Amino acid sequence: MINSSRFKLGLAIPTLNEAGNIGTLLDGLHDAMSSMPIDYEFIVVDDDSKDGTAEIARQYASRDSRVRVFTRQGKRGLAGAVMYGWGQTDANLLGVIDADLQHPPEVLPRLVEPVMNGNDLAIASRYVATENNGLDNWNWLRALISRFGTLATAPLQKKHMRIRDPLSGFFVMRRECIEGLELQPEG
Template sequence: MRLEEKLALVIPTLNEAECLPAMLERVLAVMAALPVAFEILVVDDDSPDATAAVVAAIAEREPRVRLLVRRGERGLAGAILHGWQNTDASLLGVMDADMQHPPEVLRELVNAMEAGADVALASRFAALGAGHRWRNPLRRLATAVSIWMARPLQPAEFRVSDPLSGYFLVRRRCVAGVAFRQTGFKLLLEILTRGRLRSVVEVPFEFGRRGGGRSKAGARVAWDYVLLLCRLYQEKWKAMVGAPESSAE
């Protein structure tokens, strides 16, 4: 059965020219077999390498790929939101460009949406997932601590094992009108805590090998995450005591 909806998959990029051709080829092959109309939006933060040129060349021969370039802006969440704002799709998604998010998992994510989920996320920690096999134990520890810090923020009815995943699908109606932070890397956590959700499904997956580029994690990302947590805890406290919420950033 074919879904009577359209899926827009955003792939944020910064200096990803090396891995994009093979990555987009895999994504297109997977998505072409899915029961849903789709487009792929590569949102580039004005990479100084050839990222934009590589994507533009692919888009010339493949109309389902579009390039959006942001100039003078940085931030994963902002790039994702920019892509979602430039599509009319009712199903919105995001995945990394470095090949660590296997495109084949999209099949299960779309199946979950077809079954009625509001959010379908690829989880590194769900049953059968492979988070325990991460090669970098320090990164594993940092992620586990970050998830623990966010756990009380999640609604108890759909508390998930990996609220910091960067690989997920969400229905537009669940996030329409919500003013999300443009900075930072953890948009899913905001969606889980502030979106209008009724059901969330986790799909286990195993990290692939990085196809190029380097990790964007660093001190600035950690600081942005701390600021996000502070804001979300503040909003939760105000909701508990009945105080009016401050205007969104």
Template sequence: MKKISIIVPCYNEEEALPFFYPVAHEVLEKLPDDYELIFVNDGSKDKTLEILRDLAAKDPHVFYISFSRNFGKEAAMYAGFVNASGDYVAVMDADLQDPPALLPEMIKILDSGEYDSVATRREDRKGEPPVRSWFARKFYQIINKISDADVVDGARDFRLMKRDMVDAIVEMSEYNRFSKGIFGWVGFKTYWLPYENVERVAGESKWNFWKLLKYAIDGIINFSLVPLNLSSWMGFFMTGVSFIMLIVIVLRKLIKGDPVAGWASLICVVIFIGGLVMLSLGVMGQYLAKIYMESKRRPHYISSESNIKDVKKID
């Protein structure tokens, strides 16, 4: 008999958990396999932890890890991967935007032996603001062109993986994590399961436009050197342009003997070049910041409470 591990990151999901647990429990109880539900409380400020304690007391299949503060969804997923003991491991959100009803079909696909992972993707973006949808599509197009990460448009974190793939993900213990990219980078054969977009069952999304933008920038920097290469090529190009303009100015002075006119245009050029320099320094600064954080070797998360006997963590 196989064991299925379900990892559920939670941040202020007090309103959603009373809806999520009965639905997930009903689906999992109908499976012929053993299972465990691992809830990771990511420093919630509401009654999420109290609800998880109550669920764990009533259901022996429920386990929880509570962080000492908010470490982010990436850390929560990693904590789940490290502590999951199942032969198949899934990640899903507590807001029911990742339908538990898809689990039996996902398990069936993995049981066929042809695939190592079943990942979900939304067929549409109904309910999303048009601007946000446009930026999301462009992000997927850009990151697939400039990196080794294979990220499908509309991909969700909701996926079911075999143990070998989960172990490979755990071995990638980098502090700056972008799981969508990691899932693609480790390889393994993935089946993409489309489904229609589902609205949150309760509560509000924790992701606003600026958080998503930062997430996208982190993903690009974590999996691509193209921004650094672009900075280098911009510097090379502007140096060449400056050298050519210097020759033009000297020749004009020697041939015509008149001073160079156009102080306004000169200031514009100086500001433009200065902006490119600052942009390049900013890009390099982002990479240096990532290296700096990795060099600290800080833990991905700190567990303040859990009903798992020996909570594992990898520094």
């Protein structure tokens, strides 16, 4: 039996002009996590959106203390926003999800559980369980770039690793995996 009280998830949600998606995403994430027996927080890191994304997220935060919102003014970049978000939490499980609804929020518990069970990392893949290997709504160029990126990272993976979508942008890991590392986010 897992001692769930020793786990807390801090999920970074980097945003830039996602007013049309952020509410749906937060609702979906809350629904997904409602059955999970762990503490969690959703950390929206907005890169100074002009469409009201941060304001919508703050409305959610005013109703639920597990939603926290930070606005980075004059800064841009996905990696920097994720690192900033992780720096705002004491959670021992760290995750990230794109705010554009590219990833189904209901998958989150399926990423959290393996990490709670001892895995260091769980990555959601966009290439499984759909008719077209996850690429149903992608134009040909986006699909090609994604596949090329996946192939390009293959030589970097250890033989026993099975990472089908290393560029996914939706994963959960143990904080200890990055503690002590000097991460220098670019982009």
